[in-house]
Amino acid sequence: MNKFFIQTWGCQMNEYDSSRLIDLMINTGYEQTEDITEADVVILVTCAIREKAQDKVFNQLFSWQHKKQYKEGAVICVGGCVASQEGEAVLKRAPMVSVVFGPQTIHRVPNMVEKVVSTGERLVDVSFPEVEKFDFLPSPKSRGHATAFVTIMEGCSNFCSYCVVPYTRGAEFSRNLREILDEIRTLTAQGVKEINLIGQNVNSYNGKDEDGNTVTFAELLYHVAGIEGVERIRFTTSNPHDFTDEIIQAFADLPQIANAIHLPVQNGSDRILKAMNRKYDRNRYIDVVTRLRQVRPDIYISTDFIVGFPGETDEDFEQTMDLIETVKFDQSFSFIYSPRPNTPAAKMEDKTPLMTKKERLYRLQAAINNQAQQYSREMLGSVQKVLVDGLSVRDAEELSGRTDNNRTVNFKGSPELIGSFVYVKITDVLTHTLRGELIEEQQ
Numbered sequence: 023m024n025k026f027f028i029q030t031w032g033c034q035m036n037e038y039d040s041s042r043l044i045d046l047m048i049n050t051g052y053e054q055t056e057d058i059t060e061a062d063v064v065i066l067v068t069c070a071i072r073e074k075a076q077d078k079v080f081n082q083l084f085s086w087q088h089k090k091q092y093k094e095g096a097v098i099c100v101g102g103c104v105a106s107q108e109g110e111a112v113l114k115r116a117p118m119v120s121v122v123f124g125p126q127t128i129h130r131v132p133n134m135v136e137k138v139v140s141t142g143e144r145l146v147d148v149s150f151p152e153v154e155k156f157d158f159l160p161s162p163k164s165r166g167h168a169t170a171f172v173t174i175m176e177g178c179s180n181f182c183s184y185c186v187v188p189y190t191r192g193a194e195f196s197r198n199l200r201e202i203l204d205e206i207r208t209l210t211a212q213g214v215k216e217i218n219l220i221g222q223n224v225n226s227y228n229g230k231d232e233d234g235n236t237v238t239f240a241e242l243l244y245h246v247a248g249i250e251g252v253e254r255i256r257f258t259t260s261n262p263h264d265f266t267d268e269i270i271q272a273f274a275d276l277p278q279i280a281n282a283i284h285l286p287v288q289n290g291s292d293r294i295l296k297a298m299n300r301k302y303d304r305n306r307y308i309d310v311v312t313r314l315r316q317v318r319p320d321i322y323i324s325t326d327f328i329v330g331f332p333g334e335t336d337e338d339f340e341q342t343m344d345l346i347e348t349v350k351f352d353q354s355f356s357f358i359y360s361p362r363p364n365t366p367a368a369k370m371e372d373k374t375p376l377m378t379k380k381e382r383l384y385r386l387q388a389a390i391n392n393q394a395q396q397y398s399r400e401m402l403g404s405v406q407k408v409l410v411d412g413l414s415v416r417d418a419e420e421l422s423g424r425t426d427n428n429r430t431v432n433f434k435g436s437p438e439l440i441g442s443f444v445y446v447k448i449t450d451v452l453t454h455t456l457r458g459e460l461i462e463e464q465q
């Protein structure tokens with residue numbers, strides 16, 4: 023049987039696409055391997071969000087070649103956002119590659135591979151076809167995981183001025199309600215208990231129900247919570263600009279929604295938010311957080327920051343530091359701004375020295391890490407609802423799971439508990455993980 027090897031980088035959208043591509047390859051008759059040297063098909067799913075992520079792709083392709091890790095005659099495929107952005111150029115830059123596919127053409131990969139094998143041609147298809155890729159994918163497999171991603175919308179039409187995603191993933195479109203709910207039911211029937219609804223801007227979801235009526239994101243949350251077996255719901259990513267009162271009400275009504283939310287703010291300065299084309303200001307952000315905390319007083323809020331956007335002054339940066347103090351974010355992601363091809367921000371004047379940007383990033387990360395550590399310390403002695411992911415990475419005698427606020431906790435327990443929710447008392451707070459004791463098993 024022919025074997026395939028797949029390596030995925032980037033966001034949850036890519037992880038989701040890859041898991042569906044794995045299902046499709048297996049359905050087509052391939053076997054997945056973790057050993058690239060025995061793979062007949064090598065697939066690299068890529069991310070273009072920052073320059074570094076993009077450079078990594080070509081470095082990896084040549085490094086595999088340099089180490090002679092490609093099997094003789096292996097078909098090398100590149101997908102994801104770099105493939106979408108670069109198209110034909112990938113073939114020129116990386117002669118070993120013979121298939122280039124995009125986020126919307128994953129369903130065509132097996133056919134493309136077959137054609138390459140039979141004709142020796144090199145193929146590029148990074149189009150955004152009218153017909154949804156979902157129509158051509160087999161039903162999803164949980165592969166033993168208790169948590170699963172489900173894409174509810176594709177693409178993005180927000181055009182934040184720094185961002186490459188609208189160009190690599192195409193215009194926003196929502197999957198219809200029935201398709202999403204069916205997919206979730208297929209997953210819960212396999213033991214999945216936690217559903218992470220994903221999209222670049224989930225709260226602008228506007229899919230159709232079977233009568234052709236539009237369903238909002240808040241309504242979708244109620245539908246998902248109504249599915250038997252769905253015990254925890256997360257969603258990423260939501261944009262503060264269209265975070266409606268109805269979504270906040272869903273947090274009040276639906277205990278299944280995790281007590282944590284990822285709500286990227288990007289910057290604390292109104293001037294910079296405007297230049298970023300984020301369509302909200304700092305007051306709007308604080309208002310959403312305040313209203314969320316009215317219904318969930320102890321909700322954990324994580325975020326994304328871009329530091330050193332073109333024209334960011336010391337004063338702007340202090341506004342970001344001030345926002346961190348005001349909101350008291352939990353663990354967050356932050357990066358120095360990276361100019362991306364064809365985006366409006368790439369043409370903006372950027373006089374801030376790299377050293378200054380690095381200093382700002384360092385200060386910001388120190389403040390954020392401090393707050394995240396403080397939240398972790400406050401969890402000491404508390405009892406947490408934990409979804410058991412598997413055996414602990416460090417110690418196979420222990421289990422590892424995730425709390426509501428997305429922290430990894432390791433504790434002693436029987437492997438039979440993998441895939442279920444348990445209650446764990448937190449006994450120790452380490453830098454990146456927690457330790458605990460199992461106190462109760464949920465039936």
Ligand code: SAH
Pocket residue numbers: 071072184185186221222223259260261286288326327328357358359360361362
């Ligand atoms: N759709 C999500 C974000 C998706 S991209 C949202 O709008 O919030 C994930 C994160 O990458 C962004 O939140 C942003 O912080 C970061 N990012 C995007 N483009 C970037 C760029 N050009 N330079 C640095 N960071 C960037």
Ligand code: SF4
Pocket residue numbers: 178179180181182185186187188222223261
């Ligand atoms: Fe990029 Fe903005 Fe769309 Fe997020 S909302 S993917 S940052 S354009």
Ligand code: F3S
Pocket residue numbers: 031032033034035036068069070071102103186187190191
């Ligand atoms: Fe990267 Fe594309 Fe996701 S650029 S962050 S893989 S949408």
